[in-house]
Structures are given as structure tokens and as C-alpha cells.
Amino acid sequence: MKQETYETLDYDIIVIGAGGSGLRAAVAASEGSGLKVAVITKSLLGKAHTVMAEGGVAASFGNLDAPDGWETHFYDTMRSGHFINNYRMVEIFAKEAPDRVLELESWGAVFDRTPEGRIMQRPFGAHTFRRLCHIGDHTGLELIRTMQYKAIHTGIDVFQEVTMTKLLISHGRVAGAFGYFRADGRFVLFRARAVVLATGGWGKVYKVTSNSWESTGDGAALAFRAGADLMDMEMVQFHPTGMVWPPGVRGILVTEGVRGEGGLLYNSEGERFMQRYDPERMELSSRDVVARSIFKEVQAGRGTPHGGAWLDISHKGPEYVKMKLPGMYEQFLTLADLDITKERFEVAPTCHYTMGGLRVEPETCATNIPGLFAAGEVACGLHGANRLGGNSLSDLLVFGRRAGMGAREYVAGGVALAEVDEAEIGQEMERVLAPFEREGGVNPYHIHERLQEIMTNHAGIMRSGEILEQGLQKVLELKEEARNMSIQGSRTYNPGWHAVFDVENMLLLSEGIIRSALERKESRGAHWRTDFPDELPEWQKINFVERYDGEAIRIRTEPVKEMPEYLAKLFTYGKAPGLVKQSEKKEA
Amino acid sequence: MAEEFTLSVWRGDASGGHEVEYRVPKETGMVVLDALHYIQHNLAPDLAVRWNCKAAHCGSCGAEVNGVPKLLCKTRMDDYAGQTVSVRPMKTFPVIKDLVTDVSWNYQVAQEIPPLAPTVPAPFNMQQIDADRVQEFHRCIECFLCQDTCHVLRDHHGRDKYFGPRFMVKIAEFEMHPMDGADRVPLLAHEAGVNMCNVTKCCTEVCPQHIRITDNAIIPLKERVADRYYDPVRMLLRRLSGRKKAADAPSSTSVAT
Known part of the structure; x- marks a missing residue:
């Protein structure tokens, strides 16, 4: 070389x-x-x-x-x-x-x-x-x-x-x-x-x-x-409304703005099912709640043909929809042959935010x-x-x-440029070029596809200790296999080569997700465990912190910092501070 | 056997290349980018294609499908039923590899455009009717398909004479902003070369965001230049007052296409 x-x-x-x-x-x-x-x-x-x-x-x-x-x-x-x-x-x-x-x-x-x-x-x-x-x-x-x-x-x-x-x-x-x-x-x-x-x-x-x-x-x-x-x-946040059909667009975001502008959710029986899960806020409940509700409806056999819920904004009229949601109108028309100003459409949860x-x-x-x-x-x-x-x-x-x-x-503060170790750079260049040297190794795209499959099935919207444990084993095995990723071609704009590093990063973080998810033995926000379905007060006091020593991920807890009184007070009125009258504030 | 699509994809780099044929299993609603991803994941892992969002929001995946500048993520394979779908890089920009071109010139041009210079501090008091006029220009996703199709840039290599449709839209966005106080008319008349456009509206036709580039951005900008430099009364006044140099009429004219 x-x-x-x-x-x-x-x-x-x-x-x-x-x-x-x-x-x-x-x-x-x-x-x-x-x-x-x-x-x-x-x-x-x-x-x-x-x-x-x-x-x-x-x-x-x-x-x-x-x-x-x-x-x-x-x-x-x-x-x-x-x-x-x-x-x-x-x-x-x-x-x-x-x-x-x-x-x-x-x-x-x-x-x-x-x-x-x-x-x-x-x-x-x-x-x-x-x-x-x-x-x-x-x-x-x-x-x-x-x-x-x-x-x-x-x-x-x-x-x-x-x-x-x-x-x-x-x-x-x-x-x-x-x-x-x-x-x-x-x-x-x-x-x-x-x-x-x-x-x-x-x-x-x-x-x-x-x-x-x-x-x-x-x-x-x-x-x-x-x-x-x-x-x-x-x-990990699963947004309630991703596109469902056709297959190529699965997961593409349908903005919460659709519900913000008056869009309504229905199950296959034509029922506004949010009534069951959050009658007060309905469609405009928080994302974790709406996503879980759609998931539960599908599980209960009340899903749409491709496994989602119906979202309908057509009652707002074509002019309004096109003005307020022009991107959504165009997206469905071009990619799904569907006019959202006239028809309802299928949506299902999609991974959205970490x-x-x-x-x-x-x-x-x-x-x-x-x-x-x-x-x-x-x-x-x-x-x-x-x-x-x-x-x-x-x-x-x-x-x-x-x-x-x-x-x-x-x-x-006067900090100078730090010296960089030449030998370290040499080793890094060797590591980065190694996938070109390996022959007959595994395709990085395929490792990625398998990782996505594992994470979706084992650390997705619905979790349990057992499912997570299995997922962890699978991720660790895949990580081992991924050491042998190889690619062909030159160094000129080679997406296969770039994918190798993306995949390495995702494997490490996936392990991090699962290890943390195993530790939190309750359900809270986006983290829903069927073996611990309730939100428990003692878990509200801790965050899980991970550190990597090059070999293994170490996990520890840190106390959630307590709010000072002037902030804690905002939660004592039984409703949002902006809805509290001045006189009520004085009493509290 | 499952049904297939046939694609002919340009493979190569700055030194040259040729189209290579690939067969891809058909899937409902498949777009050209899906087919290219199938090729990349299974047949040619080093196939270079730019993309980010796959939802027509980012404007990364511009290329030429059967000779027409298109977003690959928004172009359905079933629009070409029974045909071999040819996919080539944008012609106007130098090829890096396969479908990826060097679009860096556009980013250099962007730097030449003076930003918004508000005459009052925010929050602005602005009516929706005033916002409407410029919001159309804000829809631009910088896919550069308009630049690719523009005759001045594509056929006449006029980069030194014309910023291209994308940047007429950008200048229009600032010029027509109700709170802006800067003057970009001299820039338009000279370096940006708005006069080079001869209004064939090809850019408007390829815009995936349906921005009426020619009618709503370029023509009004041309009018501003004409008002400043070619208004006969003003020309006469300039001659009489001897203030010639400051407002020299631009020398560039449009090219035949």
C-alpha cells in the first residue's frame, strides 16, 4: 500500500x-x-x-x-x-x-x-x-x-x-x-x-x-x-402519522399540522378512536399517546387495509387544505395517487426523533x-x-x-490547538481503508437492513424485557459480523464505502438504545414496556447515562435535578399557568 | 417470474462513461430513486447518487430521466411503463461520478447576493397578501434543475454572464420583501445578468415546486432593470445631468436559443 x-x-x-x-x-x-x-x-x-x-x-x-x-x-x-x-x-x-x-x-x-x-x-x-x-x-x-x-x-x-x-x-x-x-x-x-x-x-x-x-x-x-x-x-419518538402506502413511501412524514389544522383520526370501523385514549385532547394529544393509540387499534384488528389508521382533512375544503398544507397535498398526489382534499388516507407510526x-x-x-x-x-x-x-x-x-x-x-479562555498524534492518524487511515482490502466480506447495505429489522422488532414502539434481551443478542451478533464489511470500487464518491461508517455508528447506538431500554423498568413517554405498563414515580427521579470504554457500554443512573420553587409552583394549579386567573395564582 | 423494470443508468466519472442496463423487480408506486437504491443495495454498491429525504423536500436528487430534468424521488417508474428508463446526471454541471455532479458553482453564486436588509427591526408588521408574493419563492428547494435546463447555462456555458433562474428567484425573494431596503438592481443588470434570460420558461416547466420562475421572478426583475436603465425619460435626464457613469446601461443581451 x-x-x-x-x-x-x-x-x-x-x-x-x-x-x-x-x-x-x-x-x-x-x-x-x-x-x-x-x-x-x-x-x-x-x-x-x-x-x-x-x-x-x-x-x-x-x-x-x-x-x-x-x-x-x-x-x-x-x-x-x-x-x-x-x-x-x-x-x-x-x-x-x-x-x-x-x-x-x-x-x-x-x-x-x-x-x-x-x-x-x-x-x-x-x-x-x-x-x-x-x-x-x-x-x-x-x-x-x-x-x-x-x-x-x-x-x-x-x-x-x-x-x-x-x-x-x-x-x-x-x-x-x-x-x-x-x-x-x-x-x-x-x-x-x-x-x-x-x-x-x-x-x-x-x-x-x-x-x-x-x-x-x-x-x-x-x-x-x-x-x-x-x-x-x-x-425514541415514533411520530403517529407516517405514510403507509405504497411501500416505497412507507414512513415518510405526514405533518402533525394536518391534525393541527383540523384533521381527524378514524379506525376501520369509522370510530374516532382517540376518544378512548385521550378524550380531552383527542387528535391533538401528545405524540407518544397518539402513536400508541394507533398501534393499539391496529393490534385490536381495527386497522386500515395496510395496517394503520385513517386521517381525514377533506372536510376543511380544497382551498384551505391547499393553502395550509400544500406540501402534503402534493406529496400524496404525486407519490400515492391520492387527493387529500377529497379522500381520507392511511397513516401509521414512523420513527421520527431521538x-x-x-x-x-x-x-x-x-x-x-x-x-x-x-x-x-x-x-x-x-x-x-x-x-x-x-x-x-x-x-x-x-x-x-x-x-x-x-x-x-x-x-x-486562551486554549491552544492541541497536538495530534501522527501514529493515531496513521492507524485511522488504515482502518478507514480496510473495507477495500477485505474480499468477499458482507455488504454494508445488507447489515443496515438487518439492523433496521432487529431494531423495529425488538426496540420499537412496543417493548418488553424479553424482546429487548433477544434484540440485544442479535445486535451484538450483527456487530461481530459487521467487522467483515467489504466494498468494491474506487474512493471516488463511493456510497458503499460511506455506508460502512454509517452502519458502524448505528450499531453502537442501537446497542445503547437497547441497554438503556432494558434498565428502565417502567413505561414513560415514548418508552412503552408491556411487562411494566405503568409510569412509576421512583423512575421519574433518574436518567440513565452511558459511557463507552472502547470495549463495552457502562450504564449508570444520575438523579434528575429538582426544579427550584418558582418553577415547581407552575405545576400546582391543576392546569396550565396561562389558564390560571391572577386571583387563583395568589391563593396557590 | 416477478415483473421487472429496466433502467439504463449512466456510469462513469470526469474521464468519461456510458449507460449500463439494470433490471429491478417492480413494486407498487416505485419511484426512480427506489429503483436506483435497489441497484445500489444489490447490484452495484458503488453507484453514486445524491439523495437525502426521499420526499421531495431537500432537492438533492436532481438528474435527467429520459432526457428531462427531474427529481428522482418524485418521478414514478410507472410513468414509463414498457420503456427502458434512462437516468443520466444533470448535463450543465461537471460530473463527479455516475449521477453525482459538481454543483459548487451555485454555492459561489449564492455568496454574491446581498442578504435581506430590513428597514425596521423585527417583529415586522406584514399582511398575508404581502407575504404571499415572496412566499412562493421561499418554496425553492435548491435542486438546481432550473439551472440545469437554462439555455444560457446549459447550451451557452454562460456562467460568467448569468446567475441562472435559481438566483433570480433568490434575488426576487429579497427584492420583493416588504421590509427590505437594499438595492440589488445594479447587481441584476450587471453581474447577475438578468437580461440574458430570453423568457423561454423552460425553468418554470421543470420546477418541482411549481414556482412560476419566469413570470413571477424574472420578468418583474427585468422590469426593474429596464425602469432604471432603459426608461427613455430617465436616460434623457441622465444625459442632461451628465450622471452617466453611475448608471451605465449593462452591455449583456440575451442569447439566441
């Missing part, structure tokens, strides 16, 4: 991931700081998973419902997270979300308007008030495009289509990241004084998923291998590795056991900014 070479690029701060949180972090790190900042993305700029978000960005402006405010947004988010959220993250989030949305407006985002000319807000599951600022049903597109054009005008460097294979640590702190350019397979070393991870979730470990190919958990896995803590890994991730400090988004920060879906703590719709887009903005500022402050 010829001597391999690599390019070295030095930066003050690198941001890995160019979705909403990565771009917001880069802007915060770079604007007015004079620091050299790079954004590194594994696809093209503006294509990250943020683009898929549809329904809206949650911020308590109260443009339509005046009593809304940060307290009620805080209350809704904690309640839907079943109280294992980090309360301080939720508090920061609820307070800062409106400012971040206005910032977006001043950078060019054009939200739908109220008759008074303010930002329009739509209702969404388990939000007490109308709270989701939106642009039809393509809010994520608006967010990422606005951030993209903002970011490219703040003097950052963008590296597109780069696979990062290793996070480098030197003397206990972050030193940079190593990887290769996908276009030609050239190796590249980014040395950096601080690294922000904004690499999103790992919804691609499931077979039926709304996630794009990128959601393979690269950042979480890289940081995990480097010694960072992962938390709440058992918490609430677990890197454990971070609420104020700065710092992980337990000095110099390493994380924001967005890769991080953990805001959403607890179940994420509210619309909260992820504001999460990206609030904590993207905080991670960028956190990295900036850390760098301002």
Missing part, C-alpha cells in the same frame, strides 16, 4: 453538521468574534434533516392566544417530557425561543401572518395554546434556507460532503476531527480549539422512519467513542469532554421522554446559538 497522505486544516472552532443547530452555532461562533470558523457537513449545504420539518417552530408569542408565555411553554414541555427533562434547559428554551424566531424573521424568513399582520401560530399536539409559527407546511425549509444564507455571509468556511470518522482527543480535551472528502476520498484533518457537534439523530436505525439517510448518529457515536456521556438513549443523546450543560451546551459542545437532536435533556411537535426547531435555534457562544467563550 502506498504511503497515505492527508491535508491539515486549522480552525478556532469547527462545527460538524449543517442543519439548523450547526448553522446557528456557526453564526454565533463567528459573528463579530474574528475567530476562524468552519462548518463541515456530510451532504450539500441546505439539505440537512432540518429541511424535512413541516409543522412549525414553537415560541410563546401569544399572537393569537394572549395568555401564552414562557411559563406555559415550560409547563407543556416538562409535562410532555414526563419530567425527566433537564428543567434548566427547558427554562432557557421557553424563555429564549421567541427572540430566536424574531431573529429569523429579520434574517429573511417570512412566516404566515395573522389578520393584524403578526406571525401566525397554529395549534399542535399537547401545546396548551396556538404556538407554532409556520410557513404553510415547509417551516424547516424556511429555517434552514434562512440560516444557510445568513451563515454564508458571516465569513465562515463551509466544507460539503465530508465524512468524519474520528473525533480526536489530546490530553483529555478535544483536538479536532479526522475524515475524508466524499467526492474523491482524500483524507483531511481538521485541527480545532473547540468542536461543536450538531449532527442530528439516528432515526435510520429503524426500518419505518421519517428520517433522511443522514440520520445515522455519526456525531453521537464519534463522541461516545471519544469518552462523552450519552443520556436517555431509550427515548430524544436521547449527548449530555450537555444547559447554559453552554458543553459535554463532559473539554472543548466539545453539542446542540440540537444530537444533544439530550430538553425533551425528556417525549418531544413536543414544534419544539425541535426552536431547540435548534436556542441551543445552536448557545453552543456557538459556549465554544467561543471556551476558546477565549
Whole structure:
């Protein structure tokens, strides 16, 4: 083998991931700081998973419902997270979300308007008030495009289509990241004084998923291998409404906006079954509840022809549907030959979001590795056991900014570029090229397909100790088999080669999901165990934290931090703070 | 035997290539990208194709299907029943490998466009009727199919003369924003080259987001340039006042197609 070479690029701060949180972090790190900042993305700029978000960005402006405010947004988010959220993250989030949305407006985002000319807000599951600022049903597109054009005008460097294979640590702190350019397979070393991870979730470990190919958990896995803590890994959100038919579109998201705009759910007997599960909130109950309800209806034999529920918005009239849900209208017309303004359609749960991730400090988004920060879906703590719709887009903005500022402050502390070990880089290049050397090994795509099958059957929406145990064995066996992944072709834009690293990352995180799910012996939020069907108070007091020592995943518990009195008080009224009259508050 | 589709996929790189035929088992509702994934997973793991969302939201999978620029995730195989489906990379951009092209030029152009310069701080007071006009442009998913089909870029290699339809839409988005205070008309007249477009509307036809690129973005922008530089009264005033240099009429004109 010829001597391999690599390019070295030095930066003050690198941001890995160019979705909403990565771009917001880069802007915060770079604007007015004079620091050299790079954004590194594994696809093209503006294509990250943020683009898929549809329904809206949650911020308590109260443009339509005046009593809304940060307290009620805080209350809704904690309640839907079943109280294992980090309360301080939720508090920061609820307070800062409106400012971040206005910032977006001043950078060019054009939200739908109220008759008074303010930002329009739509209702969404388990939000007490109308709270989701939106642009039809393509809010994520608006967010990422606005951030993209903002970011490219703040003097950052963008590296597109780069696979990062290793996070480098030197003397206990972050030193940079190593990887290769996908276009030609050239190796590249980014040395950096601080690294922000904004690499999103790992919804691609499931077979039926709304996630794009990128959601393979690269950042979480890289940081995990480097010694960072992962938390709440058992918490995986299944969105109630994914497309079901035809087979090729199975899992593609049907926005919660359909229900927000008045869409109704029926079973095969024509019954609005949500009556049985949450008569108060009905279709607009939280995602974990609606997803489980659809699942239970199908299990009880009241499913639609392809195993889902009916969703119907046709009663709102074609004009309204096309204006408020243009993407959904088009999506069904093109991909399913179905006009949603006239007909009901089938929906079923689809993997949508990973609430677990890197454990971070609420104020700065710092992980337990000095110099390493994380924001967005890769991080953990805001959403607890179940994420509210619309909260992820504001999460990206609030904590993207905080991670960028956190990295900036850390760098301002005078930390120098760390030395990188040449031998370590040599070994990494050898490891990354090894799949080309192996002959007759296993196809990475097939390993991925089998992993998805295992995770869907053993760690999906319905779990039990026995099923999870079997799943763990299967994942460990598959991991062993995956050591022999091989590929053909050249290093020029070779998706088979790229898939090898995606699969390695997903295997590690899948094991993490199952181990955590086995430990949580109760049902809470998205985590539903048939052998422990109740939510138990003692489990509300702990989070599960995982660390990887290179050989095995060690799991420990950490106490959920208790809310201070001024926040705990918000839960004493028996209803959302915004619904409480001033006089009632005084009595309480 | 199960029914099959036949695809002829361009394989190669910057040094050249040719179409290779593949057979793929038929599935209900299959799109071209599904067929390519089948090939990638089972027949040719190194087949290069860009994609992200597979739901027509991200605009990554632009290519040419039977010669027409299309999103692979939105193009149904059964639209071509009984035919061999030819899939080739976008012609306007240099090939990297197979169906993946080098679209980096577009990102360089994006940097040339001055961002929104609000005249008032947010929150903006804006009516839906004003938002409507620009929201159409916000639907763009940057698939660059309009760039691929534009004659100026595709046939006349006019990258140095024209930013292309995508960026006319982007400029229109800012120019028509009710709160914007920047002036992009000189940019349009010169570097961006709006006059190069000769309104054949090919870009509008291929837009998967149904943005009326020519009618709603390019023509109004052309009018702004014409108002500024070709208004006969203003031209006369300029001549009389001697302020010629500042508002020199652009030299570029459209090309024959």
C-alpha cells in the first residue's frame, strides 16, 4: 500500500453538521468574534434533516392566544417530557425561543401572518395554546434556507460532503476531527480549539422512519467513542402519522399540522378512536399517546387495509387544505395517487426523533469532554421522554446559538490547538481503508437492513424485557459480523464505502438504545414496556447515562435535578399557568 | 417470474462513461430513486447518487430521466411503463461520478447576493397578501434543475454572464420583501445578468415546486432593470445631468436559443 497522505486544516472552532443547530452555532461562533470558523457537513449545504420539518417552530408569542408565555411553554414541555427533562434547559428554551424566531424573521424568513399582520401560530399536539409559527407546511425549509444564507455571509468556511470518522482527543480535551472528502476520498484533518457537534439523530436505525439517510448518529457515536456521556438513549419518538402506502413511501412524514389544522383520526370501523385514549385532547394529544393509540387499534384488528389508521382533512375544503398544507397535498398526489382534499388516507407510526443523546450543560451546551459542545437532536435533556411537535426547531435555534457562544467563550479562555498524534492518524487511515482490502466480506447495505429489522422488532414502539434481551443478542451478533464489511470500487464518491461508517455508528447506538431500554423498568413517554405498563414515580427521579470504554457500554443512573420553587409552583394549579386567573395564582 | 423494470443508468466519472442496463423487480408506486437504491443495495454498491429525504423536500436528487430534468424521488417508474428508463446526471454541471455532479458553482453564486436588509427591526408588521408574493419563492428547494435546463447555462456555458433562474428567484425573494431596503438592481443588470434570460420558461416547466420562475421572478426583475436603465425619460435626464457613469446601461443581451 502506498504511503497515505492527508491535508491539515486549522480552525478556532469547527462545527460538524449543517442543519439548523450547526448553522446557528456557526453564526454565533463567528459573528463579530474574528475567530476562524468552519462548518463541515456530510451532504450539500441546505439539505440537512432540518429541511424535512413541516409543522412549525414553537415560541410563546401569544399572537393569537394572549395568555401564552414562557411559563406555559415550560409547563407543556416538562409535562410532555414526563419530567425527566433537564428543567434548566427547558427554562432557557421557553424563555429564549421567541427572540430566536424574531431573529429569523429579520434574517429573511417570512412566516404566515395573522389578520393584524403578526406571525401566525397554529395549534399542535399537547401545546396548551396556538404556538407554532409556520410557513404553510415547509417551516424547516424556511429555517434552514434562512440560516444557510445568513451563515454564508458571516465569513465562515463551509466544507460539503465530508465524512468524519474520528473525533480526536489530546490530553483529555478535544483536538479536532479526522475524515475524508466524499467526492474523491482524500483524507483531511481538521485541527480545532473547540468542536461543536450538531449532527442530528439516528432515526435510520429503524426500518419505518421519517428520517433522511443522514440520520445515522455519526456525531453521537464519534463522541461516545471519544469518552462523552450519552443520556436517555431509550427515548425514541415514533411520530403517529407516517405514510403507509405504497411501500416505497412507507414512513415518510405526514405533518402533525394536518391534525393541527383540523384533521381527524378514524379506525376501520369509522370510530374516532382517540376518544378512548385521550378524550380531552383527542387528535391533538401528545405524540407518544397518539402513536400508541394507533398501534393499539391496529393490534385490536381495527386497522386500515395496510395496517394503520385513517386521517381525514377533506372536510376543511380544497382551498384551505391547499393553502395550509400544500406540501402534503402534493406529496400524496404525486407519490400515492391520492387527493387529500377529497379522500381520507392511511397513516401509521414512523420513527421520527431521538430524544436521547449527548449530555450537555444547559447554559453552554458543553459535554463532559473539554472543548466539545453539542446542540440540537444530537444533544439530550430538553425533551425528556417525549418531544413536543414544534419544539425541535426552536431547540435548534436556542441551543445552536448557545453552543456557538459556549465554544467561543471556551476558546477565549486562551486554549491552544492541541497536538495530534501522527501514529493515531496513521492507524485511522488504515482502518478507514480496510473495507477495500477485505474480499468477499458482507455488504454494508445488507447489515443496515438487518439492523433496521432487529431494531423495529425488538426496540420499537412496543417493548418488553424479553424482546429487548433477544434484540440485544442479535445486535451484538450483527456487530461481530459487521467487522467483515467489504466494498468494491474506487474512493471516488463511493456510497458503499460511506455506508460502512454509517452502519458502524448505528450499531453502537442501537446497542445503547437497547441497554438503556432494558434498565428502565417502567413505561414513560415514548418508552412503552408491556411487562411494566405503568409510569412509576421512583423512575421519574433518574436518567440513565452511558459511557463507552472502547470495549463495552457502562450504564449508570444520575438523579434528575429538582426544579427550584418558582418553577415547581407552575405545576400546582391543576392546569396550565396561562389558564390560571391572577386571583387563583395568589391563593396557590 | 416477478415483473421487472429496466433502467439504463449512466456510469462513469470526469474521464468519461456510458449507460449500463439494470433490471429491478417492480413494486407498487416505485419511484426512480427506489429503483436506483435497489441497484445500489444489490447490484452495484458503488453507484453514486445524491439523495437525502426521499420526499421531495431537500432537492438533492436532481438528474435527467429520459432526457428531462427531474427529481428522482418524485418521478414514478410507472410513468414509463414498457420503456427502458434512462437516468443520466444533470448535463450543465461537471460530473463527479455516475449521477453525482459538481454543483459548487451555485454555492459561489449564492455568496454574491446581498442578504435581506430590513428597514425596521423585527417583529415586522406584514399582511398575508404581502407575504404571499415572496412566499412562493421561499418554496425553492435548491435542486438546481432550473439551472440545469437554462439555455444560457446549459447550451451557452454562460456562467460568467448569468446567475441562472435559481438566483433570480433568490434575488426576487429579497427584492420583493416588504421590509427590505437594499438595492440589488445594479447587481441584476450587471453581474447577475438578468437580461440574458430570453423568457423561454423552460425553468418554470421543470420546477418541482411549481414556482412560476419566469413570470413571477424574472420578468418583474427585468422590469426593474429596464425602469432604471432603459426608461427613455430617465436616460434623457441622465444625459442632461451628465450622471452617466453611475448608471451605465449593462452591455449583456440575451442569447439566441
